[in-house]
Amino acid sequence: MSVDCDVVIVGAGPVGLTSALLLQKMGHRVQVYECHAKHYALPRAVFLSHQAVRMFRALGVLERMKSTQALQDLHGRVSDIGTYVDANGHTLRTALAFAMHQPGVEEELENACRERDIPVYRSAEVRDIVDNGRYVEVNFIKPGNVEGTMVSLNTVTASFVVGCDGAKSTVRQSSKMGWFEYEAASSRWLVVDIIPTVSGAMSQWKDSYSPKQILDPKRPRSSVPSQLARRRWEFMVMPNESTEMVTTDEFVWKMVALFECGPDTGAIERRTVYSISGGWAESFAQGRVALAGDAAHLAPQFLGQGLNSGLRDAKSLAWRIDFALRHPAKNWRQLMADYSTEQLGTTKQFVTAAKAIEHILTVTDPEDAKKTRRTA
Template sequence: MTASVAQYDVIIVGAGPVGLVLALILQAQGHNPLIIERHSARYGLPRAVGIYHQAVEVFNTLGLHDELFKTTITHSGDLMEDFAILEGSEGQCLARIPFTKKLKTGLPESYHLSQPDLEEILEEACRSRGIQVRRSTTVTDVRDETTHVVVSAEDRQGHLELRALFVVGCDGSKSTVRRSAGIRFLTEPGVSSRWLIVDIVPKSPEIMATWKDARVAKQYLNWRRTMTSVPAPPYRRRWEVMLLPDESFAESQKPEFIWPLLAEFGCKPENADIQRTAVYKLEGGWCEKFHKGRILLAGDAAHVAPPFLAQGLNSGLRDATNLSWRLDFALLYPQKNWHGLFQDYSTEQGGTTQRFVKAAIMLEKLFCVTDENAAKQRDAMISNGPLPLPDLGILGSPGMYVADREGDADSKLGAGRHFPEDLIRAGNDQQRLYEMAQWGWLLLFAQHAYSSQELESTLTMQRFREVLKGTYIIVGPEHCEDIGGTIREYMQENSLSAVLIRPDRYVYGGAKSIGGVERLIEDVINYTEST
């Protein structure tokens, strides 16, 4: 079968945030995705309550900023104090973790959100932009036929088969796509605790302000029972409660079990309602690889982690952006090195995944101590130093960026690190950096390093625009000014005159000369064009 016979460019299995965002990016790149979802309607109750700036950058570039911030996303500082608290067994403060800090650009690092509202806006954006979302359709098998992929499914009319050039499984931790592809899931040992989640809504908004720790995200590390409490938008509070060995899932979701646990906070049936309960056993692990031929995985289909780093949704959205530009290239240049790009996706995201899953499991062991003496030792350890948390702003394993390739030391500065968004002013206009770049490669130049005429005259820059959908911006008061100063500061700190940024906002490499810029671009093009 040839590509022209495939019904779709990409079939995405799963209409959660990860699948919806991936579809929106692919559509913006000019492709024809289909989303298949087994459920007939969206799940209307809360789940994820927080996201980070990288996710918001993606929403901004998709043109959804105003709508999401009107109804769905809230600056964390609007809901809570500046620090999350780790409270020890005796009620003492063990650590204060910055929660509402600003980036160098002045923009917040973290946000709160309502996941049901987010999914509604994302799905409506898909439909309004011509992306088909096919609900009540259950995938039963996925077959890679070398030139295309066949998806077998069941809907209300019976059996059907759909064909696409690529398939992405965004279908959760029990992924049918993963099973069909024969990709092994590697469970990380050491995860054992069981948890109850309770979302509480006050009977009136002002009541919530009277509850204990109303504006504080807090981890209560009591050896008798560990609990977590965090504000959630718009007027809601979430408690996560570790279950003891003799407490069953069924009994723990009953009101007579829940209300006594919340009484010390001033939260009771007279002033609040239980909106949602859920129970689960923590898991941690990742796939041995994130792709096999034309079948790829993203989000919970590829990895799961205990929730202590709040990376569930955030990690899935990183997968979507990291994968989207590789799919774009594979669809535009089917005879080129898309196999290598997908292997790099697996390497990069797999490395990042392993770091945050292992860190989350370490936190579970630390937080879920049930022995009094061991808890005292744990409290002393936390009090004596910061927790060893991973830096998730940098890719976890060498992949497609200069740090893993031959080249001078200058080009490797900052390679593999996420480049934060800044506001750009050009004359009287103001725009976000990645709204200007959209979903192509981006070159940032320091003012006075090169002239526009010099840049436009090179054949390499022409290929940069044509092959990589590249955009370049000269940064400085006479051209485009970075209002937060992030770009100028980055250039100065690393003594660079140019930096090349991938479509997923990670730095590919830097340069100090026009020759260095050309080498960076040629390196990217040569790698992607190799077969």
């Protein structure tokens, strides 16, 4: 049977768009479907691995990302060493980091897709997929041309489908790939992004040159100087504090004042509270359907592996799908099973490690904190 394209990518985040560019570079016809009409314009991921940077260079998008400051050359500006410190500022451990602005990265990836004739269909909500053995049907809806009109049901066929559609993945659920929750959410964090309103303010704020995890039992917190144009902080929310309380202007400015930042030099770009959880799909591939990124796994932010692991999925999966498309008579199903085994093994390691770090960071008893400092 003739199919509409070789691969359908569901989800136009960084993992989905990178997957599309990788497969198109290998010579395959790719289409991307995204339920949202526009990019989510606020920051999320802020760390990128050097492995991901090399991937973007090979795809020919790195220089444009750097020119728009979606990715920043940190040398001489912000250390690419993240630091774990205790409440007194004593260094416990260091870790590699690289700054990014996710909305800018997504914009440049989508621009590259469109320039290379990769269709990116927005406002297209995938409802279910059907793997028929020889091909896959993807059923999606689009809103009518006039507000209030009925949506239209559409079907596209492909040899393979890659679900990059986030933690609530329709692709995963439709394919009945189970989900394993490693641990129930055990801590809540207030995430704050501040934009400087005064020239030079960023360099005056405390800890402006090195990402830090501060193991302070009074208020565990993270400091992330992620961009020239913004600054990220994360503060643990205590059990007796409500989301409504910690997201007020008064509370946010009280927190960032710990880093000598205030409303006289900055403006709040984003504030949100989220609960830390971790888990993974029980399988990353089934037949002609595969998962990548948050659709396949969720990790706490403490190792900076959420987006980076998704990009590794994209690279690991792309060459396998390329082989399957070029050699359909070969045992490509074993390759897809190997993808699941390979990435699942890595996933379990970094999710469990990130949860272990969470337990270290979130100690609020002073005596326990002293023990933690000795073993960290």
